[in-house]
Amino acid sequence: MSRRFTPKVVTANDLRAGDVIYLTADGRWSRQHHEAELLEDEAIADLRLLMALGHGDRVVGAYLADAKPGPNGPEPVHFREAFRTRGPSNYAHGKQEAAANV
Amino acid sequence: MYNYSDFDEAFVRARVAQFRGQVERRLDGSLSEEEFRPLRLMNGLYLQLHAYMLRVAIPYGTLRSDQMRQLAMIADRWDKGYGHFTTRQNIQFNWPKLTDVPDILGALADVQMHAIQTSGNCIRNVTADHFAGAAADEVADPRPVAELIRQWSTDHAEFQFLPRKFKIAITGAAADRAVIRAHDIGLQIVREGDQIGYRVLVGGGLGRTPLIGQVIRAFLPKADLLPYLEAIVATYNLLGRRDNKYKARIKITVFENGIEAFRAATEAEFARIRPEFTGVDQDILAGIEAQFAPPAFRNTDPAPFAAALAVDPLLRAWAERSLAPHKRDNHAIVTVSLKAHGATPGDATSDQMRVLADLADRYGYGELRISHEQNVILPHVAKADLPNVHAELLRAGLATANVGLLSDIIACPGMDYCALATARSIPVAQGLATHFKAIGLEDEIGKLKIKISGCINACGHHHVGHIGILGLDRAGVENYQITLGGDGSEQAAIGERAGPGFAYDEVIPAIERLLRAYLALRQSRGESFIDAYRRLGPAPFKAALYPQEARDAA
Numbered sequence: 001m002s003r004r005f006t007p008k009v010v011t012a013n014d015l016r017a018g019d020v021i022y023l024t025a026d027g028r029w030s031r032q033h034h035e036a037e038l039l040e041d042e043a044i045a046d047l048r049l050l051m052a053l054g055h056g057d058r059v060v061g062a063y064l065a066d067a068k069p070g071p072n073g074p075e076p077v078h079f080r081e082a083f084r085t086r087g088p089s090n091y092a093h094g095k096q097e098a099a100a101n102v
Numbered sequence: 103m104y105n106y107s108d109f110d111e112a113f114v115r116a117r118v119a120q121f122r123g124q125v126e127r128r129l130d131g132s133l134s135e136e137e138f139r140p141l142r143l144m145n146g147l148y149l150q151l152h153a154y155m156l157r158v159a160i161p162y163g164t165l166r167s168d169q170m171r172q173l174a175m176i177a178d179r180w181d182k183g184y185g186h187f188t189t190r191q192n193i194q195f196n197w198p199k200l201t202d203v204p205d206i207l208g209a210l211a212d213v214q215m216h217a218i219q220t221s222g223n224c225i226r227n228v229t230a231d232h233f234a235g236a237a238a239d240e241v242a243d244p245r246p247v248a249e250l251i252r253q254w255s256t257d258h259a260e261f262q263f264l265p266r267k268f269k270i271a272i273t274g275a276a277a278d279r280a281v282i283r284a285h286d287i288g289l290q291i292v293r294e295g296d297q298i299g300y301r302v303l304v305g306g307g308l309g310r311t312p313l314i315g316q317v318i319r320a321f322l323p324k325a326d327l328l329p330y331l332e333a334i335v336a337t338y339n340l341l342g343r344r345d346n347k348y349k350a351r352i353k354i355t356v357f358e359n360g361i362e363a364f365r366a367a368t369e370a371e372f373a374r375i376r377p378e379f380t381g382v383d384q385d386i387l388a389g390i391e392a393q394f395a396p397p398a399f400r401n402t403d404p405a406p407f408a409a410a411l412a413v414d415p416l417l418r419a420w421a422e423r424s425l426a427p428h429k430r431d432n433h434a435i436v437t438v439s440l441k442a443h444g445a446t447p448g449d450a451t452s453d454q455m456r457v458l459a460d461l462a463d464r465y466g467y468g469e470l471r472i473s474h475e476q477n478v479i480l481p482h483v484a485k486a487d488l489p490n491v492h493a494e495l496l497r498a499g500l501a502t503a504n505v506g507l508l509s510d511i512i513a514c515p516g517m518d519y520c521a522l523a524t525a526r527s528i529p530v531a532q533g534l535a536t537h538f539k540a541i542g543l544e545d546e547i548g549k550l551k552i553k554i555s556g557c558i559n560a561c562g563h564h565h566v567g568h569i570g571i572l573g574l575d576r577a578g579v580e581n582y583q584i585t586l587g588g589d590g591s592e593q594a595a596i597g598e599r600a601g602p603g604f605a606y607d608e609v610i611p612a613i614e615r616l617l618r619a620y621l622a623l624r625q626s627r628g629e630s631f632i633d634a635y636r637r638l639g640p641a642p643f644k645a646a647l648y649p650q651e652a653r654d655a656a
Contacts, residue, residue, distance in 0.1 A: 013149055013153075015128075015129070015200065016129070016199060016200050016201050017153070017199050017200075018149065018150075018152070018153035018154040018197075018198075018199065018200065019152070019153065020151070020152055056131070056134055056135055057129075057131045060135050060149060061135070061149055077578070078578055079517075079575075079578065079579070079580065080151075080517060080575075083151065083517055083518070084151055084152065087152055088152065088196075088518035088519055088528075089518050089526060089528065089529050090446045090449075090518055090528045090529065090532065091182075091446075093152075093182055093196075093197065094152045094153070095152075
């Protein structure tokens with residue numbers, strides 16, 4: 001029996017700013033995890049990653065990260081990816097800072 | 103202190119210009135990330151979890167006040183108003199933009215600083231005793247020879263692609279404040295008769311295979327240092343494993359070949375290359391030594407300090423923790439804690455950096471040091487000035503009297519910043535410090551070194567903590583292993599794992615059980631945790647950590 005595929009999102013860092021970013025269904029890079037495209041098919045996930053790796057002029061370090069569906073869009077599964085959606089826990093820097101300024 | 107020669111200046115400026123071009127080519131697509139990555143790493147630029155990180159060397163932990171002010175300026179202009187001092191006497195900026203890094207490197211070059219060889223498989227920043235040049239117990243100031251090693255190792259053609267990174271630490275005193283036994287090469291300046299030389303250790307290191315360095319030469323004459331270092335690194339370059347990243351450090355090379363075989367190979371290489379060193383290096387060293395001449399110490403009467411101590415309990419508590427003996431009776435070495443309870447270990451805001459630079463100018467001959475324990479040192483303060491220094495530190499929130507105590511914790515950035523981390527370190531350190539302050543046990547517990555790493559690479563030196571904490575990822579959940587009995591001093595020892603790991607919210611209660619057991623077991627207030635551990639062995643401490651298991655066994 002084949003192993004069940006864990007859904008994924010494509011994530012990377014912005015080449016210039018270094019910010020954590022996610023690939024959306026319409027091929028944009030968003031700073032919001034919930035805007036990412038949830039990839040539930042392994043073959044499509046691999047294709048989307050290949051496409052992301054072609055964006056080397058804008059992004060760096062693209063990879064597939066486990067994700068799960070949530071009420072507002074994909075949510076991270078692993079705590080490392082959860083930290084990446086927010087920023088560090090010792091200061092309200094990173095995305096939490098941006099969120100506070102909205 | 104050392105001032106760049108025209109050669110140094112031109113070299114560093116050329117590197118900045120090269121890197122500016124490399125960034126431009128990366129941005130316009132002429133360089134792929136695969137091509138660019140080794141270039142940025144050579145200049146200290148990492149990609150971390152949330153952003154880039156720039157690691158800047160503070161060679162042998164020595165900073166001038168103008169350099170500290172420039173670090174503050176960089177933090178304000180291009181980062182988020184702070185910097186993080188590391189266990190290898192570097193400062194890390196956690197939020198630089200790639201497009202700004204060439205300008206940052208230019209601003210560093212303006213004050214004779216750089217980020218060269220702070221990453222990659224080369225000889226990294228040479229670290230030294232943070233009390234160097236000031237300590238009462240020192241045979242000689244290790245910084246001139248550390249500077250010589252910096253010049254020798256920078257862009258050394260033979261050593262740019264070693265099997266793995268390579269770290270050298272040096273101390274001029276028998277008391278080891280530079281953790282030389284946990285470095286690839288550890289050097290201790292020693293005196294034999296009227297001759298100065300070096301005790302040379304090799305093959306120490308922490309990480310996934312912690313090993314204490316072994317003596318390869320008990321006494322190396324001063325003039326033989328560079329050829330001997332070159333022989334060691336050349337031997338490692340040849341014998342070191344490149345097939346397995348985890349077996350590539352020199353500690354594994356020495357361990358697998360045995361110290362005798364490694365020494366024989368080194369000595370043979372040394373004999374071969376020694377004649378090529380005609381004394382030019384010693385001429386250069388003499389020039390460097392002249393630049394490290396001690397400042398013109400002021401001859402002030404220390405009596406006002408003694409008088410202030412008698413009437414000011416805050417000053418007394420701070421002085422007891424923060425001062426170390428200076429080689430001049432009327433001076434002291436001041437350690438400024440960057441570990442206010444609840445603060446991030448090693449972080450300094452730009453305002454704090456400026457306060458420290460100003461204090462250095464007013465009371466400390468313009469000199470500062472950064473310790474591997476992530477504090478800042480004013481190495482030369484006249485005792486008469488200590489009440490003023492303390493008052494100004496108090497005003498700046500920098501007078502925490504906890505140096506050497508439980509809350510003076512080493513912690514790596516962990517998963518709050520680091521791409522390699524498997525768990526967080528910083529909040530564990532913050533939580534321990536605030537908890538033990540709240541329950542009022544810190545002073546009662548006394549001297550204690552807690553060291554926390556957020557992954558097996560051990561940047562937080564957990565193996566040599568009296569209590570070490572290692573954060574791991576166990577099936578997608580943060581889990582913390584506790585080691586006991588480690589020591590980073592001249593009595594170096596690797597801590598022993600106490601047992602199964604603890605969940606994130608179980609760590610602080612576990613440490614409290616452990617330390618309450620220590621308080622109950624110690625013979626007197628004078629017996630520190632590590633002394634009690636050595637006397638009693640691990641059993642009673644393990645029983646405190648794992649009460650359920652202890653009950654089950656009973």
